Amino acid sequence: xxxxHLYPMISILVILTFIxxxxxxxxxxxxxxxxxxxxxxxxxxxxxxxxTxxxxxxKAPVAAAAVAPAxxxxxxxxxxxxxxxxxxxxxxxxxxxxxFTKWLEEKTNIHLEFDIAPMAQAENRQKxxxxxxxxxLPDIIMNFGIPLDQQQTLADQGLIIPMxxxxxxxxxxxxxxxxxxxxxxxxxxxxxxxxxxxxxxxDCYHCSLSQKxxxxxxxxxxxxxxxxxxxxxxxxxxxxFKTKDPNGNGKAxxxxxxxxxxxxWHAALDQFIMNAFVYNxxxxxxxxxxxxxxxVKMAYAQPGWKEGLIYLNKLYKEGLIDPQAFTNDMTMHKxxxxxxxxxxxxxxxxGWPGMFLDWMGKSNRWQEYVPVAPLKGPSGLQQxxxxxxxxxxTGAALISKTSKYPEAAYRLIDLMYSYEATMRSVYGRPGIxxxxxxxxxxxxxxTGQPRYKVLVPWSEAEQSITWQQAAPTYRSTTFRLEWQExxxxxxxxxxxxxxxxxxxxPYGKPEMEVPPLVFxxxxxxxxxxxxxALITFSDQxxxxxxxxxxxxxxxxxxxxxxxxxxxxDEFLKIYQAAYDLKxx
Ligand SMILES: [Ca+2]
Numbered sequence: 334x335x336x337x338h339l340y341p342m343i344s345i346l347v348i349l350t351f352i353x354x355x356x357x358x359x360x361x362x363x364x365x366x367x368x369x370x371x372x373x374x375x376x377x378x379x380x381x382x383x384x385t386x387x388x389x390x391x392k393a394p395v396a397a398a399a400v401a402p403a404x405x406x407x408x409x410x411x412x413x414x415x416x417x418x419x420x421x422x423x424x425x426x427x428x429x430x431x432x433f434t435k436w437l438e439e440k441t442n443i444h445l446e447f448d449i450a451p452m453a454q455a456e457n458r459q460k461x462x463x464x465x466x467x468x469x470l471p472d473i474i475m476n477f478g479i480p481l482d483q484q485q486t487l488a489d490q491g492l493i494i495p496m497x498x499x500x501x502x503x504x505x506x507x508x509x510x511x512x513x514x515x516x517x518x519x520x521x522x523x524x525x526x527x528x529x530x531x532x533x534x535x536d537c538y539h540c541s542l543s544q545k546x547x548x549x550x551x552x553x554x555x556x557x558x559x560x561x562x563x564x565x566x567x568x569x570x571x572x573x574f575k576t577k578d579p580n581g582n583g584k585a586x587x588x589x590x591x592x593x594x595x596x597x598w599h600a601a602l603d604q605f606i607m608n609a610f611v612y613n614x615x616x617x618x619x620x621x622x623x624x625x626x627x628x629v630k631m632a633y634a635q636p637g638w639k640e641g642l643i644y645l646n647k648l649y650k651e652g653l654i655d656p657q658a659f660t661n662d663m664t665m666h667k668x669x670x671x672x673x674x675x676x677x678x679x680x681x682x683x684g685w686p687g688m689f690l691d692w693m694g695k696s697n698r699w700q701e702y703v704p705v706a707p708l709k710g711p712s713g714l715q716q717x718x719x720x721x722x723x724x725x726x727t728g729a730a731l732i733s734k735t736s737k738y739p740e741a742a743y744r745l746i747d748l749m750y751s752y753e754a755t756m757r758s759v760y761g762r763p764g765i766x767x768x769x770x771x772x773x774x775x776x777x778x779x780t781g782q783p784r785y786k787v788l789v790p791w792s793e794a795e796q797s798i799t800w801q802q803a804a805p806t807y808r809s810t811t812f813r814l815e816w817q818e819x820x821x822x823x824x825x826x827x828x829x830x831x832x833x834x835x836x837x838x839p840y841g842k843p844e845m846e847v848p849p850l851v852f853x854x855x856x857x858x859x860x861x862x863x864x865x866a867l868i869t870f871s872d873q874x875x876x877x878x879x880x881x882x883x884x885x886x887x888x889x890x891x892x893x894x895x896x897x898x899x900x901x902d903e904f905l906k907i908y909q910a911a912y913d914l915k916x917x
Contacts, residue, residue, distance in 0.1 A: 479728030609710030611637025719841030
């Protein structure tokens with residue numbers, strides 16, 4: 334009964350990339366608890382290399398003098414070449430002979446020379462390490478999504494420069510980003526208070542509220558039942574689903590509640606429901622952890638978790654929970670929900686219905702499953718995890734210490750946050766792949782005047798027009814929702830917005846999410862080891878308690894003791910120390 338927490342994160346990338354407009358949240362996120370990759374162990378820092386608080390970016394007087402003031406173009410009068418080590422993305426056949434690259438060069442007078450790294454993380458980290466160890470650094474390191482702790486290693490080794498002075502002097506487009514997301518300065522800085530990378534901004538609103546649940550509305554209607562609002566009401570509804578033959582085929586073939594433990598997105602059984610008992614995050618990199626009154630806590634060690642297990646065990650004994658929910662992957666989940674004859678599933682949890690249904694498919698069930706608002710638990714708790722940290726990811730662009738043109742490099746990256754550069758790097762050329770919306774057009778939200786209409790549907794077919802999402806971009810929720818024109822033939826984005834805003838956001842508790850933290854490489858290694866043991870053990874015990882293999886009433890204390898044996902206290906202590914360092 335093992336469930337894999339990393340796989341769902343990876344699957345977000347794979348599965349949801351095809352609905353870019355709907356969701357591309359975590360493209361550059363690395364779970365904080367992954368073992369740290371060794372970054373250039375061979376390039377030990379020397380005293381000279383180590384940046385100090387007063388170290389300014391490497392000076393290149395001639396080039397520096399030639400850089401145009403913030404916001405003016407071209408960036409340099411005499412053409413220069415910058416080298417970019419870039420992680421490639423799906424669907425881009427050529428970065429050199431590429432429309433976005435050409436536009437950049439024309440606009441900035443900077444020629445780009447690429448060194449392309451593979452998409453798979455293990456391979457691109459290997460490539461990065463080779464480049465770092467070679468001592469011949471590119472000017473810009475882009476699209477690696479280098480997490481804070483690895484940035485710390487690079488900074489300690491004197492391989493990258495802080496961005497703060499460059500932003501102060503040359504910031505233009507990025508200042509708009511900072512104005513909308515001032516928290517960037519807090520959460521993406523290293524322990525010396527400086528920011529060594531620029532982020533990727535892609536604020537996927539519905540992804541910030543991804544613990545959703547779905548019920549088959551025709552069954553509620555047929556049995557004359559109301560939408561459940563509490564955990565007790567859910568139990569009653571599921572009992573009716575099980576016993577009253579709502580699909581009308583005379584067979585007791587109904588599966589009241591199912592889910593998927595692996596390979597899906599927020600479809601595991603503990604998601605959604607446990608929030609009626611305890612805050613159960615799992616939105617980002619810190620599954621099951623939350624912050625309360627400045628204390629970092631683990632949901633599965635709380636009394637509320639025990640109450641939730643008692644509830645689930647009761648429903649399991651009543652035959653309301655599909656035993657397969659503990660082993661299903663997304664395909665198996667979908668096979669149940671899209672049962673070819675009669676509908677057989679009544680209730681499930683998932684980030685959106687496309688995780689268990691054929692979206693806009695022939696069965697029409699995509700229109701028949703409706704969202705269930707957060708349920709009120711026995712203690713009155715009613716909440717929806719909501720992360721305020723999903724708006725962007727750190728490590729999208731870094732400038733190397735050896736760059737002769739740090740100012741020009743910064744200005745080039747700064748430009749990528751502009752509306753035009755973001756539109757060109759993600760969607761393509763104005764008038765061809767997208768166009769300005771006409772006056773009176775309708776936006777995704779149905780409010781305001783949209784700015785752009787996408788003419789060529791998102792695809793990952795090979796092309797050399799955009800960089801897909803390899804460049805840093807500035808896609809706020811305004812950009813994604815109010816500026817984008819609604820396409821009635823593709824209503825998903827509007828649905829996702831409305832479900833999230835109307836049904837889940839009112840119960841959001843963003844203050845309980847653990848912010849991105851910085852760990853030393855030693856701490857990261859420890860977290861990696863501890864996390865693996867804790868995830869395996871807590872997941873096994875979740876399944877054992879729900880199915881009754883372990884008795885929740887007599888086994889809870891031993892479970893808590895076993896969590897300690899598995900290192901829960903050390904794990905939380907490391908998080909608490911990192912949290913206190915930044916926020917206390
Ligand atoms: Ca039936």
